[in-house]
Amino acid sequence: MHTTSSNKSKIATPFSQQLLAWYFKHARTMPWRIPPEDHHQGVRGDPYYVWLSEVMLQQTQVATVRDYFLKFVEKWPSIEALAAADIEDVLKAWAGLGYYSRARNLKKCADEVVLNHGGKFPYKPEQLKKLPGIGDYTASAIASIAFDEPVAVVDGNIERVITRHYEISTPLPAAKPEIQKRVSEVLDADKPGEFAQAMMDLGATICTPKRPVCGLCPINQDCAAFSSGDQELFPVKRPKPEKPTRKGAAFVICDATDNVFLEKRGEKGLLAGMSQVPTSNWTARHNGATGEAAFPFSAEWQMSGIARHTFTHFHLELEVWKTKFANEPPINGWWCKSESLNGEALPTLMKKVLAKAGF
Numbered sequence: 001m002h003t004t005s006s007n008k009s010k011i012a013t014p015f016s017q018q019l020l021a022w023y024f025k026h027a028r029t030m031p032w033r034i035p036p037e038d039h040h041q042g043v044r045g046d047p048y049y050v051w052l053s054e055v056m057l058q059q060t061q062v063a064t065v066r067d068y069f070l071k072f073v074e075k076w077p078s079i080e081a082l083a084a085a086d087i088e089d090v091l092k093a094w095a096g097l098g099y100y101s102r103a104r105n106l107k108k109c110a111d112e113v114v115l116n117h118g119g120k121f122p123y124k125p126e127q128l129k130k131l132p133g134i135g136d137y138t139a140s141a142i143a144s145i146a147f148d149e150p151v152a153v154v155d156g157n158i159e160r161v162i163t164r165h166y167e168i169s170t171p172l173p174a175a176k177p178e179i180q181k182r183v184s185e186v187l188d189a190d191k192p193g194e195f196a197q198a199m200m201d202l203g204a205t206i207c208t209p210k211r212p213v214c215g216l217c218p219i220n221q222d223c224a225a226f227s228s229g230d231q232e233l234f235p236v237k238r239p240k241p242e243k244p245t246r247k248g249a250a251f252v253i254c255d256a257t258d259n260v261f262l263e264k265r266g267e268k269g270l271l272a273g274m275s276q277v278p279t280s281n282w283t284a285r286h287n288g289a290t291g292e293a294a295f296p297f298s299a300e301w302q303m304s305g306i307a308r309h310t311f312t313h314f315h316l317e318l319e320v321w322k323t324k325f326a327n328e329p330p331i332n333g334w335w336c337k338s339e340s341l342n343g344e345a346l347p348t349l350m351k352k353v354l355a356k357a358g359f
Contacts, residue, residue: 012190016195019195019199020036020198022218023036023198028204030062032050039193039194044146045146048121049073054142055102056069056102058138068093075093078119082106082107083114095344098347104272104273108132112132113131123149124149125139137153140153140154140196145196148193150187150192152183152184153199157200157203157204157207159172159176160209161199161207165222165223171236175235183199212231214231243310243314245314246315247290247317249279250320251279251295251301252320254322254323256324261277261278261329262335263277263278263333270283274346274350276349277353280294284314291319295321297331300323302321304320304357306356307320307352309352316349318353320353320356338359
């Protein structure tokens with residue numbers, strides 16, 4: 001067991017006292033979380049669970065993550081089990097969660113923790129940040145929630161709570177240093193993990209982006225935005241640039257028994273290493289070929305519709321072409337039984353393509 005350096009003698013602020021009293025009664029139940037009443041009895045969270053959930057929760061809703069998390073820990077119940085897994089299996093289990101670089105970094109991080117840290121996560125943020133896929137926020141969250149390190153954790157929910165509480169008018173991301181400072185000032189150094197999770201829960205359930213339920217907020221008496229009635233003006237954000245729309249084509253090739261021909265994307269770039277039906281060469285910056293000019297080989301192609309998908313920086317529209325082909329296609333790939341498609345590492349985009357083609 002490590003000891004934390006610290007701030008542990010710091011007196012709890014009214015902000016943290018009121019927040020933690022609320023959290024003890026209203027904490028959300030999560031499969032990766034230790035309930036506050038158990039935490040008070042000395043039960044500590046599994047750093048593997050905390051890390052895995054935090055990586056999954058990056059840019060993904062809690063409701064979506066729950067089932068993925070439970071399936072992951074059933075399949076790989078420990079960091080050692082995940083390190084021993086095949087990356088193809090990890091990508092298959094991740095399919096549908098999006099942002100697939102997270103899955104590849106997940107495997108790299110597991111490998112490194114087992115190989116170089118004896119299967120134990122380091123507990124200091126600066127050490128955690130040296131691991132693949134772990135940035136400032138994730139390092140702080142793991143250190144705080146798994147190891148009770150007194151560090152300020154700031155996610156989108158916490159940014160919203162703090163910018164409203166102090167009416168921070170500096171637009172994000174420029175406001176981040178001030179938000180970090182404010183969190184550090186009100187942090188309960190004796191219960192930093194509970195404090196971080198309480199702030200997340202407050203932002204997710206009470207201090208919501210639209211129509212916050214301020215009357216139920218445990219820290220509303222000192223909230224500047226609540227006092228002025230300007231809650232929904234915070235956090236201040238710069239206008240987002242309009243996303244471009246890229247175009248391309250996807251080709252669903254079937255044989256006589258409705259097996260589907262798949263290929264693997266390259267190991268770098270968007271959706272790297274994932275499975276897909278063949279497509280024209282679209283990218284985030286350039287359109288791919290469409291229409292007859294895009295056909296990968298001569299066949300009786302029929303248009304099945306347009307599959308639309310939105311990535312972080314652009315929209316994508318793919319023409320979906322389908323054909324029956326008796327021979328082996330003159331491209332690299334493999335046949336997959338239609339009933340086995342759900343077991344492939346197919347991103348959501350490809351599931352939309354296949355749905356347009358009747359799968």
